Amino acid sequence: MFRKLSLAVLLPLCMLTLYLVLVIGEYLFESEQVLVELAQRQSALIKQQLFRMQNVVQSAQSSQDVERIEQEVALTGLDTNTMVYILVDAESRIRFANHTVWRDSNAIQVIDGFDAARHQVVTQAFLPQILVNFQRLTIQAYYPVIPQYGGAIDLIYLESDLAPLAIEASSKLQQRFIRIWGIGGLLLIGFTLMLYFLVIRPLHILSQAAKNVGTSAFSVLIPWGSSEVLSLKSSLQQAHQRLERTVQQLNDSELRWLFAVESSRNGIWDWNISTGEVFLSDRWKEMIGYAPDELAEVFLTWETRLHPDDKHSVLDALQEYVSGKSKEFESVHRLLHRDGHYVWVLDRGMLVDWDPQGRPTRMIGIHIDVSESAKNHAAITALVDQSVAGRKMLPDVFMARLSQFLIEGNSAGQWGALFLVEIDSLGLVTTLSSHELERLMTQVVARLSSYFTENVIVTLLESGHFVLLAKDLAIDAAIAARRSLAIASELRQVIARPFHYGCHYFELNSNIGICLLDSIEMLDPALVMYRAELAVLNAKKTDQAGCAFYHSEMDLHQSRDEQLLRELQEALKKESLTLMFQPVMNVNSELISAEVLTRWYRADGEYIAPAEFIALAEQGAIITQLDLWATKRVCQFIQQSEQQGRSLPTLTLNISTFSFGQADFVDAFVTLVKEYEVTNEQLGIELNETALLMQPQFVEQRIRKLVDAGVSIVLDHFGSGSSALNCLVNQPLAAVKLDISCVESLISMPQRVNALIVSARQFNLRVIAKGVESPEQYQAFAELGCDSYQGYLFSRALNQTDFIQLVNSSLQRRSV
Template sequence: MFRKLSLVVLIPVCMLTLYLVLVTAEYFYESKQVRKELADRQVGQIKQQLLRMQAIVQSAQALQDIERIEQEVSLATLDMNVMVYILLDANSRIRFANHAVWRDSNAIEVIDGYDVIQHHAVVQSGLASISVNPERLSIQAYYPVEAQYPGATELVYLESDLAPLVAKASTELQQRFMRVWGLGALLLIGFTCVLYYLLIRPFKLLSKSAKHVGTPEFTIQVPWSAAEVLSLQTSLQQVHERLGRAVKQLNDSEQRWLFAVEGSRNGIWDWDLRTGEVFLSDRWKEMIGYLPDELEGAFQTWEARLHPDDKQAVLNCLDEYVSGKTKEFESVHRLLHRDGHYVWVFDRGMLVDWDHLGRPTRMIGIHVDVSESEKNHAAIAELVKQSASGHRMLPEAFMEQLSQYLSQRNRAGYWGALLFVNVDTHDISDSLSTHELERLLSQLGARLSSYFTENIVVAHIEFGNFAFLVKDLAVDAEMAGRRALALATELRQITMRPFHYGEHHFSLVANLGICLLDSVETLAPELVVRRAQLAMEHGKSSEHAGCAFYHPDLARALDPEPSLLNALQRAITDNQLSLMFQPVVDVYGKIESAEVLSRWSLANGEIVPVAQFISLAEQNGLVASLDLNVTERVCQLVKQFRQLGITLPRLTLNISTLSFCQADFIEQFIAVVRSYELDDKQLGVELAESVFLTSKAFVEPRIIQLVEAGIAITLDNFGAGQSALSCLHNYPLTEVKLDVHCAVSLLNDASWNQALIQAVQPFKLPIVAKGVESVQQQQLFTTLGCTHFQGYNIARALSLNDFKQLVCPRPLLRSV
C-alpha cells in the first residue's frame, strides 16, 4: 500500500509525523525537567525549615518551653503546601501536629505515608531522609531531633504537596508549547509548498515523460527546479536518444545475424513449448533434403524423423533439460533424409524464456551437419576418448607434486591443506558395469577439475577416492581452516549434483577429510594422505555430517551401516515409510490441523528411530527425496478425500533445513503441490528457526514462493534456539509451535514458557503448545495464552485409518 503513495502525500505526512514526534518528545522532556526543578527547590526549602525546627525543638526541650514548639508548628501550617507536620517521640506518638486532632495519636494509625521503620532508621543514624514520591506528587521528610528526656520529641515528620506547583508549571508549559507548535506548523506548511513546486511537481512531470521514452510522444517540459532534477531531465533525454539508437542497432544486428546464420550453413530452430510450434530455418530443412516451404513448423516434424535407435535417448535428454534436471542440451543423433537415408547432426539448444510461474516457454537451438565431415568424426572421437579418461592425474604424479610442495612450502609461510574425498559407489555398482563405473568416476574427476584454479591439484588416486592439494590457503591456521571447510562444502555440493548416464540418473555422496599443512612441520607424502584418509573415515559419523579435520587423537569412526542406507533408499522409492497424523486442536477441541509424521519399520518388524533415519537421510543426501516423497503422498491423500466430498483439516509437513536450502527443492515442492490443485492453506510446512536466521536475501524469495503457492508456513520448535523475534516480524507465518521441551518444564517453572508466549502474542499469531500430555498441562498453557494444543492428551500420532475415524463424519466412513 505504501509503495503506491504519491510523494505529494508521503513527504508532508512524514514531515508532519517527524515534527509531531520531536515536539511531543521535547514537551515530555521539559515537563520532566520542570517537575524535577520544582521538587529540588521545594526540598531545599524544606531542609532549611527542618534545620531551623531542629534547633528550636532541642533548645525548647532543654528549657521545657513547650509553647515555643507549638508556635513554630502553628507557623508551619501557614504554608498551604504542607499536608503533614508532626513531631514524634520514640513510640511514634504525635507530640505536636499541624492538625490538633492528631495530637497524642499514634502516627502509624493516622498518617498514611508514615513509615515506622524509616523513623527508627533515621533516629539511629542521625541522618535526615528527604525523598520525593512521584506517584503521590509529594515530598516526605524524616528529620532527627536529639531527645532531651524520655518521651521527648526525637523526629520531625513532614509531607509537602507538590501537585499545585506541578499543575501550575504544566499549564504554563502547555501554553508555551501550543504557541511553538502552531508557529512551527505554519512554517512546515510553507516549507512543504515550496518543496512541492521545487521538487515534487518536477518529478511528477519527469515520471509522466518517462512512460513515453523511446516513442515519438516523448517530450520533457520541466520548469526550473533543483540541479539534481535538471540533471535527471538531461539523463532522461539521453536515455531516449540512446534507446532510439539501440533500436536501430538491434534491427541492423538482426539482419546481420540472419546473414551470418545462413552463411555458416547451420540450421536454426525456435520451439514454442506452449503451442508446440517450431520455426525451422531454410538451412535446417535443406540438411534433410527439403525445400523452404515443404515442412510443417511443428515439434512432430523433428520428432518423427529421429532414428529409432536414437529417439528415446534424445527425447529423454531433452525432457531432462526442459524440466531442469540437467544444465544443458547437447546431442549427436541421426535424422531421416528425404531420400530415405539418415544424416548425423549435432543438436544444441538453450531455454530463453519462462512464464510468470517459472515454467519454460521458448527454446532456441542449432543443427550442424556432421555426417559428411571426417574432421568432425575425428573430433567427436577425441572428445569421447578424453571423457573416458577424464582429467585424471596418475597417483605417482600426484604424490610427486605433493612431495615437492611439502619440501618447498616452508619458504612461503602459507598454510595448505590436503582434502581426501571418498565417493560412495556402493548403491550404483549393481546398476553399472565396472567399465561404466570407471567412466562415471572419470566424468566426476573432469567435473571437479573444471571448477578449480591452478592453486588446487586434483587427482583420482584410487577407485572412488580423489585427492585435492590446496596450496597457499592463508597465513594463519584459523583462516586456513575456514577456507578449507568452505572448499569442502563446495566439493560436496558439486559431487552431489546428478549424473546422467544413458537412461540412468545417479546422485553420488561424498565424505571428506581435511589435513591442514603448516609451514613448519615436515611430513612424508604418504603420512599426509593417511591423515586425510583418517579424517575422512571420522567424517562419516553422524555428528560430523560427512566432513572432518584431522587431529592427533583422531580415532577411526565406524562406517554407517550400508544395508540400512540401502533400505532407506528403497523405502523412499517404494513408499514403505508409514504416514502418521497428530491432530492440533483449539481451546474448544476443534481439529484445526494435523502434523504429518514419518515412521519406518524394517522387514523384520524393527522400528527405526525417527532421529536415526532422518540423520541418515541428511548425511547421505536423501532428505530432499524423503520430503518430496511425503509431500506427494499427502497430496494424493487430500485429493482422494476431496473426490469423496471430504475436506480434511490442514496437513502440515516437516521440511528439513537441508532440503529447504537446496537450490531447486522449493520449485520441486511447489510443482508437486500444484499438480494436485490443492486449495490454499490446505497444505502447510513446518520450518525450524534456523531456516529463518540465515541470510534474508536467501530465505525471503523461497518464503514468497511458498506463500504465493498457497502454502501455510509454521515456525516450529520456537524456544529451542535463539527465539528470535525477527522470524515473527519479517516473514508471513501462519502459526508458531513451541518447542516440545516447553511442556516438560512447564510444571516446574512456567516463567520461560510465559516469556515465549508473551513475545509471540503481539504478532497476533496462533500459538501451538506441543507435547501436551495431561489436562493440567493444557490448562496451564491455556492460562499462559496458548490457543492450540498438540500431544498425547489430545491424541497420539494416528495411522491413516484412525485419522479417518477422527475427522470423517460417520456416514462417510462407509465410502472411505
C-alpha cells in the first residue's frame, strides 16, 4: 500500500507520526517523573512532621502532659491529605488518633494499611520507614518513639493521600504540553511546506520529465531545485546516453556473435525449461540434414533423435546438471540424421536463468560436429597393432600424416611441434569398465577436437595417451617454442575441466611432452615419437609443471635410466636390496615404532638414492613388485622375531600411490599379512594424501580391507598438500607424520606447524615429527604438541642387526 503513496503524502505522514510518538513518549515520561518528585517532596515533609511529633510525644510522656499530645494530633488532623494519623503502643493499641472513634482499638483491626510485622521491625531497629504506594497514591510512615513507661506510645503511624496533589500536578503538566503541542504543530506544518517546495515538488517535476529523457521535454525548468536534484537530472541524462551506447554495443555484439557462430559452424540451441520450447539454429538442423523450417522447435525434437545406446546416460547427465548435482553439462553422443545414419556431436550447455524460487528456467548450448574425430577413433582402434615389446604401435593413419608434414614442413620452412599427452588415469581403471573408459577418452578427444583449429591434428593412441600435431607455428624457432608452450598450457587446462560420465565425476590431470619439429632436419616419425616420450617422462618431475620440451641431454639420461631399470629388476629377482629401519621415539625416548626403508647398492658399490630408483620403478611399472618385496621381507622379519621371543614395535612401510591404485595390490598385501600371521599393530603402511584423495568408493574399499587385516594407516607428508584435512575426517588413521618442510617452518612460519598439529590432535591422532636433528627442534616440536619424533637426534636409519640391538636394549630398560 505504501509503495503507491506519493512523497507529498508519505513524507508528512511519517513526520507527523514520528512527532506524535516523540511527544507522547515525552509526556508519559514526564508524568512519571512528576509523580516521583511529588512523592519525594511529600515524604520529606512527612519525615520532618513526624520528627517534630516524636520529640513532642517523648517530652509529653516524660511530663505526663496528655493534653499536649491531644492538641498536636488535632492540629495534624486539620490537613485534608492526612487520612490516618495514630499513635500506638507496643500491643498495636491506638492511644491517640485523628479520628476519636479509633481510640483504644487495635490498629490491625481498624486500619487497612497497618502492618504489625513492620511495626515490630521499626521499633526494634529504631529506624523509621516511609513507603510510597504509587498504585493507591498513598504514603505510609512508621516512626518509632522511645516509650517512657509500660503501655506508653512506641510508634507514630501516618497514611497520607497523594491523589489530590497528583491530580493538580497532572493538570499543570497537561496544560504545559498542550501549549508545546500547539507550537510544535505549527512548526511542523511550516517545515513540511518548506520540504514540499524544496524537495518533493522538484522531485515530482523531475520524475514526470524523466519519462521523456533524451527528448527536448526533459529540459524543463525545475523551480527551487537543489544542487542534488539538478545533479540527479544531469545523471539521468548521462545514464540515458550510456544506455544508448550500450544498446548500440549490444546490437554490434549480437551481429559479431552471429558472425562468429556462422563462422565456427556450430549449432546453437536455447531451451525454455518451463515450457519445453527450444530454439534450434539453422546450423543445428543442418548437422542432421534438415532445412531451417523442417523441425519443430521443442525438446522432443532433440530427445527422440538420440541414439538408443546413448539416450539414458545423456538424459541422466542433463538431469544431474539441471538439478545442481554436477557443475557442467558436456556430452558426446549420436543424433539421428535425416538419411538414417547417426552423427557424433559434442553437446555443451549452461544454465542462464532461474525463477524467484531458484529453479532453472533457461539453458543455452552448442552442438559441435565431431563425427570425424569419432571416425578417426574407430579407425585407430582397428589399426592398432602389438609390437614385440608389447606396446601399442602408432596408427598408420597418424604416422602417414606425421610423415607427410615432416616432408612438407621442410619445404615450407615452418616449424611445427608434436605434443604427447599422458593423462593420469590412476583410479579410473578400477572405477570404470573398459567400455566406459573408452567412452570417457572419446569425450576427451571430442573436447580437444572442438577446441583447437584445423592447424592441430588430435589423435587417440591408446587409453590415456593422446598425440597432437601442430603445423605451421612459425618460421622462427623461439616464436614456435613459445607458441608450443602456450598450446600445451591450453591443453592441460582443457583436459582439467571436469568430465561427467554416468554417475561419476572426474577431474583429470595430464603431463605433456613437446618435441619441436625443425624445418631443416629430416626426422623419422618413430624418432619424433620417441623424443616426445622422453619429454613426457621429464614433464612428470615436480619442477616441470606438467610440461617439458625434448632436448638432446634426455637421450643420455634415458640410456642411464634404462640401464638402472634393468639392474633394479635383476636386484629384485636376486633379492639383493637392503631394508633399513628408522626408529620413531616418544617424549621419553622410548622406541614405539620404526619406518622401513629400502636401500639399493649396485654391484660396483654405487649407492642409488631412493628418490631415483623409486621414480624408475614407477616409470618401469615395477613399483608394485618392489613394494610387495619389501612387504614380504618385513613380514618374514616379524615372524622370525616372534619365533625368537622378541617383541618388535610397529613397523610401517612406505607404499607408492601407484601401487595402492593397482587393482590387486591390496589383496596381495593382505595375503602376505595373513600368510605370515602378522597380528594387529605389528605392521602399518604410510600413504601420501594423493593416494587417499582418489575416488572415495575406490579408496574406502581398499582401506577397509587393510584395517580388517589389522594394518594401521599412517598419513605421511602431512602438510605438503592442500586437502589433507579431508583425509583426517574420512579415513581411519592411526597417526600422521609431518612433512619434512615443517622443520624449516619452525622458524619461518611456526603458526603453520601449530595449525597442522592442532588439526590432527582434534581427531585424537598421534603426531610424528620427522627430520628432528637438534635439541632446539625437538623442544619446539614438543611445545607445539608432538608426541613422537623421528630423526638423527634420536637415531640414524639402522640395518637389521643394529635395529634388533636397539629393540633389545629398549626392552631391558622397560623391564628395569
